[in-house]
Amino acid sequence: MIAIIPARGGSKGLPGKNIKLLNGKPMIAYAVEAALASSYISDVIVSTDDKEIYQIALQFGAKDTFLRPTELAGDNSLAIDNYIYTLERLHREYGYRIDDFVVLQPTSPLRRVEDIDAAIMLFKTKNADSVISYCEELHPISWHKYLKDDGRLENIFPDEIKNRQDIRPSYYPNGAIFVFTYALIKSGKYYSANTFPYLMSRKCSVDIDTIDDFEYAQFLMEK
Secondary structure, three states: EEEEEEOOOOOOOOOOOHHHHOOOEEEHHHHHHHHHOOOOOEEEEEOOOHHHHHHHHHHHHOOOOOOOHHHOOOOOHOOOOOHHHHHHHHHHHHHHOOEEEEEEEOOOOOHHHHHHHHHHHHHHOOOOOEEEEEEEEOOHHHOEEEEOOOEEEEOOOOOOOOOOHOOOOOOEEEEEEEEEEEHHOOOOOOOOOEEEEOOOHHHHHHOOOOHHHHHHHHHHHOO
16 A cells, blocks of 8 residues: 655645654654554655655655646645546556555644554455544534624524533544545545544644644644
8 A cells, every 4th residue: 555645835824834844853754754664555655746845755765756746736726636646647657556545644743653554454444435534523513603704603503502511522534644445536535435534632633734733743742
């Protein structure tokens, strides 16, 4: 099984985040090293349009393949289109025959190799179409509201007065681990009736998009 690490160069929330030094190491290095330490992953493919990101990823053990075209690296580009492009080009130019694969985003540096292997094992055991990492939401989603242009709140869900402990727990995708069949991705979907969640702790689920996220991850690593 291969791992794809998507790392475009044009981050807006935290410029240069994929190679920003986190606890003394470029952030993308954590994803590459975790993938290489997995018992199930043979090759690590970094998908980027940025030459600096690419060269740093190679230094940490990613396979030397190709850069992502600019039309798949814009703000409005869909990740799923890039996965299909990457898989098809690997097949066409490098002889890969890929039935399933892992996606590890570099913005989840606290993800453990044990989580990667457990998610892949769940995928194999369940003969799943996809396994996606999730984390428990501490606040009920029924408490969420929209904000109107005039500053007032607008319901998303019907008003319901309950204690938090009486509300069924919900879970959100933390962005750390995705395991897909090629067939599912080729159909344009991430989920099917045969999708399973892999549950992760909140501490391992930090997803870095802003400087606050980055500093929190730095704090946890130093601690």
